[in-house]
Amino acid sequence: MSHISNAERAEVLTQALPYIKNYNGKTVVIKYGGAAMVSPVLKEQVMEDIVLLWLIGVKVVLVHGGGPEITDLMVKLDKKPEFYNGLRVTDAETADIVQMVLAGKVNKTLVKLLEIKGGNAVGLSGVDGKLIQAETMDEKLGYVGKIKKINIKPVSDLLDAGYIPVISTIGCGDNGDTYNINGDTAAAYIAGALQAERLIMMTDTAGILLDKDDPATLIPAITPDEAEELKKSGVISGGMIPKVDCCTEALSKGVENVVIMDGRIPHSILMELLTDEGAGTMVTGTKK
Numbered sequence: 068m069s070h071i072s073n074a075e076r077a078e079v080l081t082q083a084l085p086y087i088k089n090y091n092g093k094t095v096v097i098k099y100g101g102a103a104m105v106s107p108v109l110k111e112q113v114m115e116d117i118v119l120l121w122l123i124g125v126k127v128v129l130v131h132g133g134g135p136e137i138t139d140l141m142v143k144l145d146k147k148p149e150f151y152n153g154l155r156v157t158d159a160e161t162a163d164i165v166q167m168v169l170a171g172k173v174n175k176t177l178v179k180l181l182e183i184k185g186g187n188a189v190g191l192s193g194v195d196g197k198l199i200q201a202e203t204m205d206e207k208l209g210y211v212g213k214i215k216k217i218n219i220k221p222v223s224d225l226l227d228a229g230y231i232p233v234i235s236t237i238g239c240g241d242n243g244d245t246y247n248i249n250g251d252t253a254a255a256y257i258a259g260a261l262q263a264e265r266l267i268m269m270t271d272t273a274g275i276l277l278d279k280d281d282p283a284t285l286i287p288a289i290t291p292d293e294a295e296e297l298k299k300s301g302v303i304s305g306g307m308i309p310k311v312d313c314c315t316e317a318l319s320k321g322v323e324n325v326v327i328m329d330g331r332i333p334h335s336i337l338m339e340l341l342t343d344e345g346a347g348t349m350v351t352g353t354k355k
Contacts, residue, residue: 083341090340091124093264094226096322098254099177100132101271103330110180113269116336117231118186125340126226129181129188129233130257132250133173140164153306154204154211157247162210165247169235170194177233188231193238194245196221199253201238201246212238212246214253219260226261251313259320266317267339268310269330274348275311277302290352291315314350324351 097117103109120127137155138148141164149156157165170192181188193199198221201212225232236253238246251268258266275297277284289297294311297303303311307327314325328335328347339346 086341087123094126094261095265096128096254096258096263097267098130098251099269100250101330103269112333114180114184116334118184121186121231127231130254132236133169136173137165137168140168151207154208156208157210162245166237166245169237174233174235181231186231188233189225190233192235197239199238199248210246212248214256217256217260251310255313255317258317258322262321264323266322266325268327273329274327286348288349318352324349
């Protein structure tokens with residue numbers, strides 16, 4: 068940024084001021100995954116964005132997955148990953164691997180990065196404080212969980228104490244079983260329980276596109292009703308369907324708005340929250 072003059076830097080900060088005022092004291096939930104999580108450079112930039120938001124008074128909650136890391140460890144342990152309807156088949160051994168990777172390696176790596184960047188972060192899993200209470204979704208999937216209830220108190224207590232909660236998406240059953248929980252779904256439920264101002268879903272596409280092969284056809288804003296029409300017409304298809312469904316779920320639970328955005332773009336979180344430009348597709352509508 069050496070080519071940017073001090074006057075230009077001051078102008079950028081001045082333009083960001085209304086957004087800083089708007090989000091100060093508000094809660095933003097970020098679902099973190101995809102290329103932004105795999106690339107070391109992007110990972111550092113995401114952590115910088117989160118710490119900057121935290122420093123200006125935004126209550127940030129980071130919800131993360133870790134599918135590639137789970138697959139890597141399974142392969143190293145000579146265990147073949149299996150998927151059914153896009154979800155990881157999770158037997159008892161795989162559930163242990165999921166817990167080791169998500170609640171251990173990935174979660175603590177993110178906490179350390181946030182602290183290196185100057186933030187105060189605490190890692191949680193959905194098991195801690197019975198944060199994510201779950202039951203079996205489908206016997207064919209094994210220990211893949213359907214969320215029954217969110218106990219948001221551990222998260223809200225950390226926010227009130229000035230920390231950045233970092234949440235790995237595993238859940239707990241009534242009998243002590245550990246469940247693998249879809250990250251997008253968990254983020255939607257957690258954002259709803261917090262009545263968050265915004266849920267940001269980081270993904271590997273520009274957002275919702277009229278033509279999936281043309282980023283120039285990005286839809287900047289859409290309502291749940293409009294999204295349903297695009298699902299029926301086939302414009303929204305494949306892996307984007309469950310993401311859009313999670314957006315609708317979050318809105319129905321009281322989240323102000325949800326953004327599906329491209330996590331591969333450097334500092335896309337700041338672009339979305341602190342500039343006129345924004346990033347990705349905003350899903351918004353009348354709350355139920």
